Amino acid sequence: MTPDPGTGDGGFHLLGTAASSIAGDTDALFLAMLLLCGTVAFVLLVLVIVFSVRYRRGSSAERGKPVRRLTWLEVTWTLVPLGLFVVIYAWAAHQFMQLYRPPPQALPVDVVAKQWMWKLQHRNGRREINELHVPLGQPVELKMTSQDVIHSFFVPAFRLKQDVVPGRYTSLWFTATQLGSFDLYCAEYCGSQHSQMTGRIVVMQPAEFSRWAAAGLHQPGLAQYGFALFRQLGCSGCHDARSTVHAPLLEGIAGRTVHLQDGRTLVADDNYLRDSILEPHKDVVAGFAPVMPSFAGQVSEEDIQALIAYLHSTGEKAR
Ligand code: CUA
Numbered sequence: 001m002t003p004d005p006g007t008g009d010g011g012f013h014l015l016g017t018a019a020s021s022i023a024g025d026t027d028a029l030f031l032a033m034l035l036l037c038g039t040v041a042f043v044l045l046v047l048v049i050v051f052s053v054r055y056r057r058g059s060s061a062e063r064g065k066p067v068r069r070l071t072w073l074e075v076t077w078t079l080v081p082l083g084l085f086v087v088i089y090a091w092a093a094h095q096f097m098q099l100y101r102p103p104p105q106a107l108p109v110d111v112v113a114k115q116w117m118w119k120l121q122h123r124n125g126r127r128e129i130n131e132l133h134v135p136l137g138q139p140v141e142l143k144m145t146s147q148d149v150i151h152s153f154f155v156p157a158f159r160l161k162q163d164v165v166p167g168r169y170t171s172l173w174f175t176a177t178q179l180g181s182f183d184l185y186c187a188e189y190c191g192s193q194h195s196q197m198t199g200r201i202v203v204m205q206p207a208e209f210s211r212w213a214a215a216g217l218h219q220p221g222l223a224q225y226g227f228a229l230f231r232q233l234g235c236s237g238c239h240d241a242r243s244t245v246h247a248p249l250l251e252g253i254a255g256r257t258v259h260l261q262d263g264r265t266l267v268a269d270d271n272y273l274r275d276s277i278l279e280p281h282k283d284v285v286a287g288f289a290p291v292m293p294s295f296a297g298q299v300s301e302e303d304i305q306a307l308i309a310y311l312h313s314t315g316e317k318a319r
Helices: 023-054 071-099 206-214 222-232 270-278 301-318
Strands: 107-114 117-122 127-129 131-135 139-146 151-155 160-164 170-175 180-186 199-204 257-259 265-267
Touching: 023 071, 107 131, 107 151, 107 301, 117 131, 117 301, 127 131, 131 206, 139 151, 139 160, 139 301, 160 170, 199 206, 222 301, 270 301
Parallel strands: 107 139, 131 199
Antiparallel strands: 107 117, 117 127, 139 170, 151 160, 151 180, 180 199, 257 265
């Protein structure tokens, strides 16, 4: 186990290393909440003690006078805490929204969790297990799914945690702000070796990262592999301009608005593309017959990610 880089200098750290662009904000929010809740708890505790002593049995405190109502006091102690907690709510909601809005230039990385390891793949085809290399100061977006049960991708130094769920994609983005190696954990109990499902994030200088990413590349890029699968599985037999089968053309489909047979419209995001491969009859495109067979069981999670990467790449070419 690598020692927590946050305690490396021997000093006291309440929150540990903060090594991502959002970590500072998250810590500030956490401390503000701690301070506010701590203050409220402290005031209540003091009042409980003072009143218990003052009005204990046998004390000579005055009890006979009728209670005098102080409206301004009651209004103040209701509205001031309410206002403070609403501020905390708005602040947290703002940060939450930011967490789900990755910058468009973010570096994509595909993640597949399984009992009990993390499999990661960069767009150029470079794969890693239980280790993720990323460049310093550049946003990285993880698209994650699980091959079996629910896992959770947890990097304490980045203040990030996201469930990784079978049957759909969840995503996470961050910008690393510190060089070094940071612990990665699985934070969802996923079986007997859950506690060993750990890894690390290695943050490198951008130039060094580029060298690392290009080195030892024996596989084709993810989109290229996806294209090979697209032919091999016979997708191109129908979804091709020259095909005699009446099937939707898929060039540039990713991110486009799709009209469905039943009148609904949706955006062809990665979850939609994934469902269309595994459950093609779920969302049938308007004007087409539900004739596509399901590819469930024939393609692995990595294969699906490659197919989706290929579909994304056709959009980039078309642009
Ligand atoms: Cu995977 Cu716990």
